[in-house]
Amino acid sequence: MSGERARILVVDDEKVIRDSCTRILTTEGHIIKSAENGNIGLEVFREFHPDLVLVDLKMPGKSGMDVLEEIESIDPNVVQIVITGYATVSSAVDAMKRGAYDFIPKPFTPEEILLIVGRGLEKRRLLLESEALKVEHERIRRNMISLVSHELRAPLAATVQYLEVILGGMAGEIPSEAKEMIVRCDIRLQEMLELLRKWLNLATFDSPKMAEHFQDISLSDIATESIELMKSLAEEKKISLILETSKDLPPIKGSKVSLEEIFNNLISNAIKYNKAGGWVKVILYGREEEVWVEISDNGSGIDEEHLSRIFDEFYRVDGRRNAPIKGSGLGLSIVKKMVDAHGGMIDVESKFGEGTTFRIGFPKFFQRQKEG
Amino acid sequence: MKILVVDDERIVLDSCQKVLEADGFEVYLVPGVNKALQAMKKEGFGLLLVDIKMPEHDGMYLMREVKKKWPDIPIIVMSGYPTTNTIEEAVKMQAAAFIAKPFTPDELLEIISQVIQKEEDHETKQSPSD
Numbered sequence: 111m112s113g114e115r116a117r118i119l120v121v122d123d124e125k126v127i128r129d130s131c132t133r134i135l136t137t138e139g140h141i142i143k144s145a146e147n148g149n150i151g152l153e154v155f156r157e158f159h160p161d162l163v164l165v166d167l168k169m170p171g172k173s174g175m176d177v178l179e180e181i182e183s184i185d186p187n188v189v190q191i192v193i194t195g196y197a198t199v200s201s202a203v204d205a206m207k208r209g210a211y212d213f214i215p216k217p218f219t220p221e222e223i224l225l226i227v228g229r230g231l232e233k234r235r236l237l238l239e240s241e242a243l244k245v246e247h248e249r250i251r252r253n254m255i256s257l258v259s260h261e262l263r264a265p266l267a268a269t270v271q272y273l274e275v276i277l278g279g280m281a282g283e284i285p286s287e288a289k290e291m292i293v294r295c296d297i298r299l300q301e302m303l304e305l306l307r308k309w310l311n312l313a314t315f316d317s318p319k320m321a322e323h324f325q326d327i328s329l330s331d332i333a334t335e336s337i338e339l340m341k342s343l344a345e346e347k348k349i350s351l352i353l354e355t356s357k358d359l360p361p362i363k364g365s366k367v368s369l370e371e372i373f374n375n376l377i378s379n380a381i382k383y384n385k386a387g388g389w390v391k392v393i394l395y396g397r398e399e400e401v402w403v404e405i406s407d408n409g410s411g412i413d414e415e416h417l418s419r420i421f422d423e424f425y426r427v428d429g430r431r432n433a434p435i436k437g438s439g440l441g442l443s444i445v446k447k448m449v450d451a452h453g454g455m456i457d458v459e460s461k462f463g464e465g466t467t468f469r470i471g472f473p474k475f476f477q478r479q480k481e482g
Numbered sequence: 483m484k485i486l487v488v489d490d491e492r493i494v495l496d497s498c499q500k501v502l503e504a505d506g507f508e509v510y511l512v513p514g515v516n517k518a519l520q521a522m523k524k525e526g527f528g529l530l531l532v533d534i535k536m537p538e539h540d541g542m543y544l545m546r547e548v549k550k551k552w553p554d555i556p557i558i559v560m561s562g563y564p565t566t567n568t569i570e571e572a573v574k575m576q577a578a579a580f581i582a583k584p585f586t587p588d589e590l591l592e593i594i595s596q597v598i599q600k601e602e603d604h605e606t607k608q609s610p611s612d
């Protein structure tokens with residue numbers, strides 16, 4: 111913006127100020143419009159679309175503060191500079207607290223106003239740049255989502271769909287050696303599909319939309335179902351699954367699908383990163399405002415230095431490509447996002463070699479309103 | 483029983499046909515929403531298998547139309563995008579069940595038999611016992 115022609119609006123009831131601003135700023139090549147009161151100022155603003163506005167705080171009629179507020183609501187990226195008498199510097203400070211960028215006390219020299227407007231226009235340039243970056247970022251995100259779902263996941267899913275039909279014996283007899291190979295392909299492709307599913311889930315997760323479907327949920331039902339689902343995985347590793355829940359556990363407001371996702375991820379981790387003969391304990395209890403979930407295991411534990419990063423996307427303690435335990439590193443990022451969407455909090459305690467406990471507090475939300 | 487399968491992916495249609503015919507169902511395949519609505523006017527189906535996220539009209543639109551005109555036909559939603567939001571949406575549209583693509587033949591048959599079982603229980607409860 112600096113060095114280019116900018117559009118500047120001056121709103122001041124004093125003609126000398128309007129004229130001197132216009133004269134000084136025009137010589138810099140800028141396009142200036144002015145207005146003698148707040149209402150006219152706003153009218154001009156809407157048609158002129160300025161980059162920067164200079165507004166006198168003390169005017170008859172609509173106050174400068176009101177003008178600034180309305181401008182802010184129309185376009186928050188417009189840079190606002192307050193013109194003020196020496197006696198009213200404190201109200202300029204108020205205006206800046208509410209979002210004005212700078213102020214200039216009257217009377218001012220040409221150098222002073224050029225300096226302040228110059229800084230303001232630089233600010234405007236940065237605002238527009240960051241806005242453009244945000245739009246660009248969103249565009250890339252959307253393209254990526256569309257690429258992953260349509261160009262990667264869909265054809266992969268179709269391929270695996272055929273493999274399942276072939277393995278189901280519905281396309282004729284398969285020689286046993288070929289069958290073994292197809293099974294191995296199937297497993298590798300399923301891992302890829304699961305990675306893409308998790309990534310898409312994270313990238314497209316829309317928490318306001320999810321909140322529309324909130325209903326009363328019993329966490330002990332969710333925990334029971336999730337444990338049922340994980341049973342075979344646990345039996346393979348000879349790990350016992352234990353559920354302890356208090357009888358009068360109150361319901362929470364939440365989304366069934368995403369609460370299942372939370373439990374499935376945490377319980378599967380506790381099994382995956384465990385040793386044969388280990389245990390996984392799920393404990394549920396109510397406290398005044400929250401329902402608490404504790405999922406603990408006596409598995410491998412997590413070293414202090416990794417603990418703060420396990421909720422990061424794609425982070426795995428054993429990050430090697432051929433790590434013996436497979437995973438995407440997205441499970442806990444999804445958990446974190448979904449706990450947040452429920453207004454909950456999650457923390458983790460772990461001792462390397464001894465085990466790990468994840469603790470989540472879910473607010474009961476509308477619970478209190480019903481009681482009162 | 484006649485089952486209508488709606489999906490724009492040839493492989494999925496073909497797979498459903500193989501699995502369902504082997505289990506004795508009569509299977510009709512259509513590639514999109516318009517063809518599905520045409521087929522439904524001609525045939526009486528006992529069950530619909532619908533993909534959500536098809537080009538042209540979204541499967542959600544088909545579900546709304548079916549719920550309006552044939553409210554008693556159960557719909558199983560298939561999706562290659564089994565994200566939390568997609569599943570929530572299907573539940574809200576009163577899908578009888580949700581199945582993530584790709585599925586194994588057993589998963590598909592299991593879900594269909596669950597849905598048919600639920601329908602039968604529902605009917606015997608509604609009609610007065612004699």
Ligand SMILES: Nc1ncnc2c1ncn2[C@@H]1O[C@H](COP(=O)(O)OP(=O)(O)OP(=O)(O)O)[C@@H](O)[C@H]1O
Nearest residue numbers: 379380383411420426427437438439440441442466
């Ligand atoms: N209960 C646990 N015990 C020990 N380590 C754990 C436990 N839970 C998570 N971790 C560590 O945190 C990392 C991140 O977990 P996260 O669930 O996000 O990803 P993942 O399990 O590797 O992959 P995914 O869940 O997507 O299959 C894991 O790779 C593992 O190193």
Ligand SMILES: [Mg+2]
Nearest residue numbers: 379437441442
């Ligand atoms: Mg995990």
